[in-house]
Amino acid sequence: MGAGDEGTTAADHPLKGLIFCCTSISADIRNDITKKATDLGAIWKQDLTSDATHLIVGDVNTPKYRYVAKQRPDVKPMRISFIEKVHDAWVSAKNVSVHELEVEHTFPPFLGLRICLTNINDEKERQRIQKITEENGGIYNGDLTKQVTHLVASNPEGKKYQFAKQWGISIVSIEWFHQSVERGMSLDEAYFSFDLPASERGQGAWIRSATGKRKLSEREGSGSSDGRVKSDPAKRKIKRAASDRLSSGSQTLWGDIMGTKSVKIDTIDEWGADAPQRTSSKAGSSATGPIDAPYVNVRTSMSMSDLQPEVPKKMFHDKGFHVYGFDSDKESQIRGIIRGFDGNTYPALQDLFEAPASRYVIIVPDSYIQADCPRISDASKAVQIVTAWWLERCLHEDKFIEPDAYLLGRPMKRHNISGFEKMTVSVTKFDGIDYLHYTKAIGKLGAEFCERVYQGRSLLIVNSADKSVHKDKMKAAEAWGIPIVSQKWLLECISEGELIPFKRYLLNTKPITEKKDGAVEVKKEGSTALEGVTVKLDPAVKVS
Incomplete structure (x- = not known):
């Protein structure tokens, strides 16, 4: 078998023998590529296990990515497009080399990063670093802006250095850049902090394993007893699958992934208590030294009680x-x-x-x-x-x-809406974050917020969702003929960007009618201290 044939696998299942895991991939995309990968013969695992061969990457700033970059030279970081391209070729019967697609769709070390330099004065060296940055997926910024993710420095001084510290941009030594390129993955910045002595920077950032990465051909069998076939001397044609093949063969594994049946534990998850914790790499933070835990093979069997519970996903996950x-x-x-x-x-x-x-x-x-x-x-x-x-x-x-x-x-259409500047507004039945936001919103619209309800207030806004019996402010407003409206009126004004008539939002038990002179009249219904009194309101208040 020639060297150029590395990675060509059996046509029926071109990804057979590969074990995939992913990090920072949204649920809908993850579900799609999981099914495609399993249809292609691969095994998909939620956790990063000791036998994983490929990590599908969405972002370099994740614990799984950092752990692979440091501890797992045998795991290949890949783009989502790798699985999609293999699957496209599989169903369209194109000639393809899986190994070539691996190389083409490797996740580059600087993808998603913006890199700026400081204190590197050699123009040719700066141009070389710019070229390498762009070849490895990154964006090079000559000037330091807040959008820069990494400031690569030869020494910790200068204006760029000071501003990067102020803006919270990661500051790393030049060794971070060169070692990340050598590793093929973005390394943990904590190992390249200027808080470390120069002689220690980069030490333990990643394992340079002599065994290296496993090749596809090494994971294939030599015979046909297990259904795997060694590579032919030429690229193997990936055959068109029958329609039933797209849905068969992967259903059992898909059920395992989706949790519809019990899953057999056959490998230990490396992503448990043995996983190293990432040291903060914020610029200017004090470093206590990176954790340099050597990679060891974990136990091959364990009871369910030994497994670490899955960490709950927090509210902004994905x-x-x-x-x-x-x-x-x-x-x-x-x-x-x-x-x-x-x-x-x-x-x-x-x-x-x-x-x-x-x-x-x-x-x-x-x-x-x-x-x-x-x-x-x-x-x-x-x-x-x-x-x-x-x-x-x-x-x-x-x-x-x-x-x-x-x-x-959400951002309002406009602030200081015409008419609100003449209004004095109080609220009731709001508390906590609701009280804070509604009272601030009243001010942004141009009205004056007043904590207490007094005679002559323009409006009382009530939280209609609160069904409590406390109605002291509402009773006072009713007695003084102050219009009482639900919060929906204010939200409508914000949504439309104008002062909306509040007639259909009124909560007064005594009907309020508008007179020709702009006053409002409280109709006589029952006995109150202000029965029959005509109350003059601010001319800015619209009733109809």
């Missing part, structure tokens, strides 16, 4: 975020919060659009109106723009709130 319009400190804080709940943040809109995610969210300040928000050029992505109020609401309820379900968390 979601992609771009933080826009904040100062550097606030932006860094928000990005930290999102990542703390398993979300992924991307420094540029294009990075967000290219990321695999179940939701694409842009967070802007609550001072922004819709006209201030970034324009979305990629219509194929269902991008939703929210304000920091939406994030506060999610944190308050400890769950992902659908942006469309929380109007106050």
Whole structure:
């Protein structure tokens, strides 16, 4: 068998003998490629086990990716497109070499990263680094911006260095760049921090194993007893599958993956208590030294009680975020919060659009109106723009709130709506985050929020969802003839960007009618202290 035939497998199951795992892949994409891979003969596992051969990567900033980069030179990091291309060829009967597709669709070490340099003055060296960056999937920035993910420095000084520390950008020594290229994966930045002595930078960042990566041909049998066939001297043609083959053969494994039946534990998950913890790589943080745990083969059998329980997914898992319009400190804080709940943040809109995610969210300040928000050029992505109020609401309820379900968390059409500037508004039955957001919204629309209800107030807004019996403010407003409306009126004004007549939102028990002179009259119904009194309201209030 010639050297050029490496990786060609049996035509009926071209991925037979391969074991896949994934990281940072959205659920819908993961389900699709899982079925395709198993149809092609591969085994798909949720956990990173000791016999895994390929890791399908969506983002380099995940524990699985970091662990493979450091401890598993035998596991190949791949793009999603690898499985898709093999599957396309399989069903269309094209000539293809699986090994060639492996090489073509390897996940490059700098994909999704933006790299800037400082204190490297040799122009030819800078040009060489730029070329290598772009050849390995990264974006090279000559100037330092907030969108840069890594500042590669020869020494810890200078303006770029200081600003990178201020903006929370990862700062690494030049060894990180060269070793990541050599490894073929982005290495943990903590091993290349300037907090470490120069002689220790890069030590233990990854295992240079002499055994290297396993080849496809090494995983194939020499005979036909197990259904595997060695490579022919030429590229093997992947045959068109019969329609029933697309659904047969993988159903048992698919049921295991989806949890519809019990799963036999045949290999130990390396992603348990033995997995090393990643050291924080934030610029300027103090380093206690990276954990340099040697890779050892774990036990081949264990009881169910030995297995580590699966870590629950947090509320921003599988979601992609771009933080826009904040100062550097606030932006860094928000990005930290999102990542703390398993979300992924991307420094540029294009990075967000290219990321695999179940939701694409842009967070802007609550001072922004819709006209201030970034324009979305990629219509194929269902991008939703929210304000920091939406994030506060999610944190308050400890769950992902659908942006469309929380109007106050979306940028308003406009602030200071005509007519609101003459109004004095009070609220009742709001508390916690609701009270905070509704009272702030009143001010953004241009009205004056007043804590207490006094005679002459323009309006009382009631949280109609609160069914409690406490109605002191409502009784006072009723007695003084102040219009009482539900919060739906305010939301309608925000949605339309104008002062909406509140007639259909009124909650007063005594009907309020408008007179020609702009006053309102409280009709006589029962005995009250102000029965029959005509109350003059602010001219800005619309009744009909």
